[in-house]
Amino acid sequence: MAVAKRLEVKLESNVLDNVEWYILMSKNIKISDIAKSLGISTATVSRALSGSDRVTQATKDKVKQEADRLHYRPNLAARNLRIQKSMAILLVVRDMSNPFYLEVFKGVEGIARRAGYSVLMGNTEGDVERENEYFNMLADGHVDGMILMTGKLPAKHKLLEMPASETSIVIALEKIKDCNLRRVIIDNEAAAEVATQHLIDLGHKKIAHIAGPEHEPMSMLRTKGYRNALKAAKLLSTEKLEYIGDYSLESGKAACHKLFSNAQDYPTALFVANDEMAFGVINELRKIGLDVPQDVSVVGFDNLSFSGSFYPPLTTISQPRIDIGKQAMHMLLNVMNGKIDTAVDMRMPTNLKIRSSTRQLNISDNSEVKND
Amino acid sequence: MAVAKRLEVKLESNVLDNVEWYILMSKNIKISDIAKSLGISTATVSRALSGSDRVTQATKDKVKQEADRLHYRPNLAARNLRIQKSMAILLVVRDMSNPFYLEVFKGVEGIARRAGYSVLMGNTEGDVERENEYFNMLADGHVDGMILMTGKLPAKHKLLEMPASETSIVIALEKIKDCNLRRVIIDNEAAAEVATQHLIDLGHKKIAHIAGPEHEPMSMLRTKGYRNALKAAKLLSTEKLEYIGDYSLESGKAACHKLFSNAQDYPTALFVANDEMAFGVINELRKIGLDVPQDVSVVGFDNLSFSGSFYPPLTTISQPRIDIGKQAMHMLLNVMNGKIDTAVDMRMPTNLKIRSSTRQLNISDNSEVKND
């Protein structure tokens, strides 16, 4: 605030009432300036400004007008100190460079700003250290609330030992074991089932799956959905048809080599647990001479903003990312205001976006004998 | 802070010295608690904690130990109010959902956190209203500094009327007319020239260009680089070979139809001002039966994280996004600390990433007669 400093010298002069001068020199007007100028108390000014109903409309108007004239802008640090809030929330993600989170952020930010909150974004990159750091920010009052998108919780943090109703945390899209915080989620299992069913409906019999990391709840749910669909259709479900990846492009490539090692007998369809891995397999498939969707159909999960411009345009499960962000923020707002909904989970809809990476399997394409 | 509230009741009791109790109840320890517990003044505690050299090492140690024992955590709002800083900076972008900004953000955040700053992200979406709002945040002291990535400035804002040395703003990657704020940039013109030259080196004669929005400085620079290269190679440069887009996927598609309307005589190469538009053209080209790079070579600009997984993997100009973010933040830190470098611009290197969307043009491919 070099500006403010420079002014203090000049303040000695007697032009304190000259509005023009204030504006020109960008002196920071405070409540007491308005009060002095109007000959009333700071208390009244404060109340008038915050729209308290314990002030006459007349004084309210007078104060507001004077505030405008003087270009008054409240000092947030002071207010925050006084009301013991930071008016900021924190969105924590695993990996900030994943574009997936951007739209969620957008949703969150929109609602937050309207409610007067700023949004900080933190990324843990899987680092427990940093995870803890972000939890500390909440504990320290650096932020008033937190939306967690890292399927993890610090091993032990004092915040987690308090009743959930007093912890301003909302979990988005992730499932965390042994944790009963409020969440906004999608039905991963059902969505995965829908995705797989789409493949089944297209006539595929041998459907493989590229999963996310083992033991990770979200990933397990998607795998479960895949298995459910196969089971319901009485199709082959074996571990040989499942590859465990880590959501990365690279692991998609690796899966390709594993699943398609036998040139004679490979799966004709693939349900991949996220779009990024799907990109990886498809590109690798092309390299080994297999075309999507001609030779193998692929459906992904996420519908990244990019998935539609991929070649071939990817059939995938679409999540309402912006709405998820909005809902999470709404929920957090409620939590912070003490209006805690009894409903613990808010479930957002997903839908299958059918594009061009999947196709009907002709009977002649299939070397296996139909068994029904 | 429901917690704190609940405690005030209990505070009446006489167990104020019971550390365990403090921890258990997550009572917020303040400097005066440490002072009281140690029988010294708050001034000394504050100094000890901030590492002032006007305290004996002995007391420093004592204080720090006690602070640890009591799990002291400073109250930022109070500190910020006192020192008249917010310890937060703002990164303003045009469109938050553009993944391009994510890595810049990552770079910024890393440096900022290390320096004790939080990072807020704002997006203007081209809205002048919001642009002004973000400038107000800076003027109000809501943030201490600002990194601008929207090639725009509010028409008139008091901040802009102060000497640049007192305005804590750094411009990243954009050029703004009539504005002498500090910037971290790349050499758009030279990079575009390199990109185009690559096409020329591959033997292409008829090279078209898909530009960004007209009148926008960055876009103009890239177009200029393209023209320079053609001129130097004595190649045809005409308005008919240039299409003005808006950086969007859609405008890339539109460009395709315009530039390739004549099936007999179309450009064999394309320099596209950003990757997103490149994706658009390439997909559209495929639809009208033209293969990249077989029939037409394409080079983009940006090297989005996705560009390598596109099909075909895109040849493009790569910008060091994370480093750009880091540098911008370093610069901002210097500005905020009053260590203003005399150097106004920091230029970051770019490089041409050659992948598979460009190929050597055979002489037989070219219907035109060589003229050299």
Next chain:
DNA sequence: TTGAAAGCGTTACCAG
């Protein structure tokens, strides 16, 4: 080297 005390700009309590 340390301590007392004055703020930083608000809000909120308690009187009137």
Next chain:
DNA sequence: CTGGTAACGCTTTCAA
């Protein structure tokens, strides 16, 4: 309905 004033928790000046 309004005014005086005590916080909020910290840093920093001025004295000792």
